[in-house]
Amino acid sequence: MKKFHLYLMLLLCLSGVAFTSKTEFPVRLQQQxxxxxxxxxxLKIYVDFNQPKYSPGDTAFFKxxxxxxxxxxxxxxKYVINVMLVNAEQQGILRNKTFVQNGKGLSQLIFPADLPGGDYSLVAFIDGGESDKTSTPxxxxRSFVITGEKSLKDEKNTPxxxxxxxxxxxxxxxxxxxVSGMNASDEAYVSAxxxxxxxxxxxxxxxxxFSFVPEAGKQYTVEYKGNRLPLEAPKKDGVVMTVSxxxxxxxxxxxxxRENSTMRDAELYLVMNVHDQICFAAPVSFxxxxxxxxxxxxxxxxxGTARLTLFTADGDVLAERFIFLEPSKPAIDVQFDKEQYSTREKVTVDIRLSSTENALHTGNASVTVYRNDFFKDTAPGTSFFNHVFFNSDLSLPQALSNIxxxxxxxxxxxxxxxxxKMTWQQMLAITPGVPKTSNALFLKGHLTDExxxxxxxxxxxxxxxxxNDFIYGxxxxxNGAFYFPLFKNFSDDQALYGVTYRNTTIKNTKLTIEEPSFVMGNTAIKMKSTENDAYHAFMKVKVPILKSFSYYEKKRNEGSEQRVIENEDIAEDYIDTDFTVELGRFKEFASVAEILSEAVTMVKSKKVQGKDDIRVFIKGTSMFASGSPLLVIDGVLTDSIDYLMAMNPSMIRSIGVIHDKNTLVxxxxxxxxxxxxxxTGAPEVHQEALRRKGSLNIKGIxxxxxxxxxxxxxxSDKRVPDLRSTLHxxxxxxxxxxKETPVEFYTADGTGTxxxxxxxxTEDGVPFETYRYFKVVR
Structure with a gap:
């Protein structure tokens, strides 16, 4: 900052311009x-996937x-990033919340097996905590392909x-x-x-x-592929700015x-900034x-991407263009331990960053290995480098991809x-706000009456x-707004809620959770081709083959599958009751009310305003509760007494009771x-029936x-085919x-590239990306 001020003062002094309120404009611009x-x-967000495209039923891993x-x-x-698959109607059809700490987060999208193939969009954004409505979130x-029978290719008919x-x-x-929108190496003509x-x-x-000198009164067109497209009419006054x-x-x-330009007497400034720093400023006079x-x-x-702007002393923009000041990009050296490999053979890859300008780089990277034959018709998404330096800050007629x-x-x-982002006039008008920190990890909602x-x-x-067995107030x-904290280990869940105001229970309330909102930008349009999609065809063959070997896999992995089942059982049995009554040792009851009256102590069934209700004796108060208890039926929270009382009593296997005052706190x-x-003996029967007004689904991390x-x-596993398309x-x-970083993996049964x-x-903020290839033979 001091360097800029000294440089600016030197330029102004050498040009013979005295400091006035107007000549201080570049300093004010730097402040803004x-x-x-x-x-x-x-902030800037980038999402890196492990494959160029996916099929229905796939899992897309990403960083x-x-x-x-x-x-x-x-x-x-810490941040929570919303990652969403959006269809052509701009509807979010698959949602993910990714936890990011210190700039990096891992997660996945699991695509339903019946997801239609097509050209989708993948959006990722931060919501919550963005209180400044004038700022761009x-x-x-990026474009995101879910395969169908036919492959998708970029639409070439861009204007x-x-x-x-x-x-x-x-x-x-x-x-x-x-000029944008031409085909490679095509020729075009300018006509007057x-x-x-x-x-x-x-x-x-x-x-x-192209370059030309437009003359007054003439109409200019560009002739391309037999079409004549008009150029905008030239202005009679203004400044032309070019950079070489x-x-x-x-x-x-x-x-x-021009000779008669009104700009000849104007006090102007040529300013260049890269993000938050003005690195060049000079007065200009014609x-x-x-x-x-x-x-x-x-x-x-x-x-970075520099912004060169010619201003009037009042901050109006006369001319502007962007220039790229290229960083020292580290090369990535990828060395294989062999020239080619056999199927099911171990591969060792050594990865190293090259040094640049005496800088010994370190960095954090992702490595993915996939079969090229299945994805060669689909270009990878926008590269990390191009997104950070160009697409995240600039509007272009087409986003810069991985080129x-x-x-x-x-x-x-x-x-x-x-x-x-915003215009210079908006920039000059902004005022201080709250410094940006980690976005609040919460869901926002509203509470109203009916x-x-x-x-x-x-x-x-x-x-x-x-x-998650978690209680939170x-x-x-x-206006009834509330913020519910989204803790790191919270997955998708159903929440039951109760409402009180000054210790008085409030009934008949309506609670809504705000869905994260997004605004779609333009992406390259993809159209179906006449060619079959190789990856989709492969997946159609792969799935039934693997199913036919599922019995063998199940027997081989019996131990690990049993552990999963045990964990699920533990998850369902997380509530410690004060006592539990097993109903298998009793005679068959005629109603649920009879069960409560005859088999479950500390609980009674009674009529309240003509309807069956339940009361629990609260230990530590020496009295029955004045209201209905909370119910957990087959792991689902509800307060629907009517549902319980109407159940077939023969379906109920056990009733546990929590009635100790200290436990209930x-x-x-x-x-x-x-x-x-x-x-009960049929938990699946009750799952959907118990969704009620007093509960809601919460999208967790x-x-x-x-x-x-x-x-x-x-x-040991030769009888089971290895049909992986992505190896690592x-x-x-x-x-x-x-030094080298070794990465090891095994090839599958598929041959090819x-x-x-x-x-x-890198640690100093330069994205890198490289592609290397190897062959697998029999």
């Missing part, structure tokens, strides 16, 4: 940038990164779009225009009143560029105005000349870029999470009248699953410049 990045700028707003460092603290989006460098075409001056004046050719990635060179050899900004060249001191800037653009081409592409009237402030809502705030108002724990791999040691997923390895993808981020 600092405010924005401290209080309002969103989520959360970076600071500048993108240079992983965040510290932390957000990630041509034209972007004047600096922002606008100006009459009588040399203008440069970037129907006469061709300029030709240009697209790059391998479909971008074109590169950050390694030096960047130069060329500025032009009083003597209509053209000028300014050498940009890009060496004073840190790496490694040259320095010149990326700067030509950036002619079309616009900042997607007519929709908000609950009073400080109304107590007591929740009991069924599977929260108080409402303004932990259950708050939910347990103040005692608790009955009922088990999805705990990461372990990726299943195989180690082919010996001949290791999302948390450390990589170094000073396999891809090893290594992606991650």
């Amino acid at each position: 940038l600092s405010l924005y990045y401290r209080y309002h700028a969103p 989520t990164y959360v970076l600071t707003p500048t993108g240079r460092l992983l965040t510290q603290g 932390a957000y990630f989006q 041509l779009q034209f972007f004047a460098e600096g922002g606008a075409l100006i009459e009588g001056l040399s203008n440069t225009v970037a 009143d129907g006469n061709r004046i300029v030709s240009f050719r697209a790059t391998d990635h479909g971008w074109g560029k 060179g590169n950050d390694a050899e030096g960047l130069t900004a060329s500025l032009q105005v 009083k003597r000349n209509t053209k000028m060249s300014v050498s940009l001191a890009s060496k004073l800037c840190t790496y 490694d653009y040259s320095s010149q081409e990326i700067n030509d592409v950036l002619i079309a870029a616009k900042w997607n 007519e929709g009237k908000p609950a009073k402030d400080s109304t107590l809502i007591t929740f009991w999470l069924n599977q 929260v108080y409402t705030r303004n 932990r259950y708050g108002i939910l347990g103040k009248n005692g608790i009955l724990v009922i088990t 999805d705990s990461p699953l372990r990726f299943k791999t195989k180690q082919h040691q010996g001949d 997923w290791e999302p948390g390895i450390s990589v170094y410049a000073t 396999y891809t090893v993808k290594v992606s991650g981020i």
